[in-house]
Amino acid sequence: MKKIIAASMAVLIAAPAFAGGQMYEQQTSNFLGWDILPYVALRGGATYGNLNYRFNNDKESVSQNLYQARAALGLSIYDKSRIEIEGSFFTKGNNHKDFGNEKNVAVSSKNIELMANAYMDLGHFQYIQPFVGLGAGMAFMNTEAKGTYTRSEDNTRFSAMGTVGLGMPFGCFKVDVAARYNYIDVASGMHNFGGDVGIRYMF
Numbered sequence: 396m397k398k399i400i401a402a403s404m405a406v407l408i409a410a411p412a413f414a415g416g417q418m419y420e421q422q423t424s425n426f427l428g429w430d431i432l433p434y435v436a437l438r439g440g441a442t443y444g445n446l447n448y449r450f451n452n453d454k455e456s457v458s459q460n461l462y463q464a465r466a467a468l469g470l471s472i473y474d475k476s477r478i479e480i481e482g483s484f485f486t487k488g489n490n491h492k493d494f495g496n497e498k499n500v501a502v503s504s505k506n507i508e509l510m511a512n513a514y515m516d517l518g519h520f521q522y523i524q525p526f527v528g529l530g531a532g533m534a535f536m537n538t539e540a541k542g543t544y545t546r547s548e549d550n551t552r553f554s555a556m557g558t559v560g561l562g563m564p565f566g567c568f569k570v571d572v573a574a575r576y577n578y579i580d581v582a583s584g585m586h587n588f589g590g591d592v593g594i595r596y597m598f
Contacts, residue, residue, distance in 0.1 A: 431470050432597050436479070438465035438571070440591025444488055447583035448502055450540045453495040454583055457502045459488030463589060467512070471597065476515045481530070483508040500542040506579070508534045508554050516562070526571075528558035534579045553580045562595075569595040 444459040462485070469479025485506040491499050510532035517525040534554040539547040560573030570592070577587035 430473050432474070434469055434471055434477075434479075434595045434597040436465075436467040436469065436481075436571070436593050436595040438467070438573075438591045438593030439463065440573075440589055442485065442575075442577070442587045442589030444485075444504070445586045445588075446488070446502070446504060446538070446581075447585070448492075448538065448540065449583060450494040450500055450502070450542065450546065451497045453497070455492045455494055457490050457492050459490050459504065461488050461587070461589075462486045463591060465591065465593065469512075474516075475519075476513070477528075479512050479514075481508075481510045481512055481532075483510065494542070497542040500540050502540045503538070504585070505537045506534055507536075508532060508577075508579075510554065510556060512556070512558075514558070522563065524562040524564070526558075526560055526562055528556075528560075528573075530556035530558070534581065536579060536581050536585075538582060550581050554578065567597050569597070571595060 440463055442461040442463050444461050446457045446459060447454060448457050464484045465481055467479040467481035469477050471477050483506075485508075488504045489501065491501055494500050510530040512528055512530035514526050514528035517527065532554050534550075534552050536552060537547065537549050539545065554577065556575055556577045558573050558575045560571055563570045563572075571594075572590075572592055574590045575587070577589070579585040579587070
């Protein structure tokens, strides 16, 4: 599955090279009566993660600071809403925590996600466009704890995301600034609070 995600991201990055480079108004097409516009998007930012982890029969909240990169392929509908498939990649998170008698346990996590997202613009503004979004998908996550013994797990779990943001158009590009909450159903639950800046290229 991870190889499929990596191949999909390569296609997303290469897609603009095959686009005509025309402006947004010239490229909107009609499909089954809907005005649609395909796009690719690249996003990057930072995340504060909170992993509720159980070790040695004790549960603790482990905080982690992560960087994230996102790539998406989507469709804009009537320039009012969007649907997309997005791959998300997070840097490795590390921290130390005491679990009862187990002191200074090193807890780490690695995460890749594949999400289906839907966005809706709020109102219609020319220069700055607020939007909200919801997403759901799967997280491919490895968690590891090293104390007097090592516990390592690879899990595929449900993931959900909520987003609020602002979009700013520049011809066939749009710049997005977004705040995101991401929940992953791993261990006793992982909560990510992050923000990112992205570019959408419409063709």
